[in-house]
Amino acid sequence: MKKEDPPICNRCRCQVTVKHILNECTLYSTARTSLHLDTDLFSCLKNNDVAPILILTSM
Numbered sequence: 001m002k003k004e005d006p007p008i009c010n011r012c013r014c015q016v017t018v019k020h021i022l023n024e025c026t027l028y029s030t031a032r033t034s035l036h037l038d039t040d041l042f043s044c045l046k047n048n049d050v051a052p053i054l055i056l057t058s059m
């Protein structure tokens, strides 16, 4: 297993986490709105529609 540094958000210059993407990052705010995601992290995690956002982070 190759150990890699955690991804850094180019927009915010902070570590990219699921919480950051779902609740904090302005870069994904439009995507969140379009998917009608709840602002509550746990509600987001229960929502399968969050998958497209997670895919975006790997691009």
Ligand SMILES: [Zn+2]
Pocket (backbone or CB within 6 Å): 009, 010, 011, 012, 013, 020, 024, 025, 026, 027
């Ligand atoms: Zn960010």
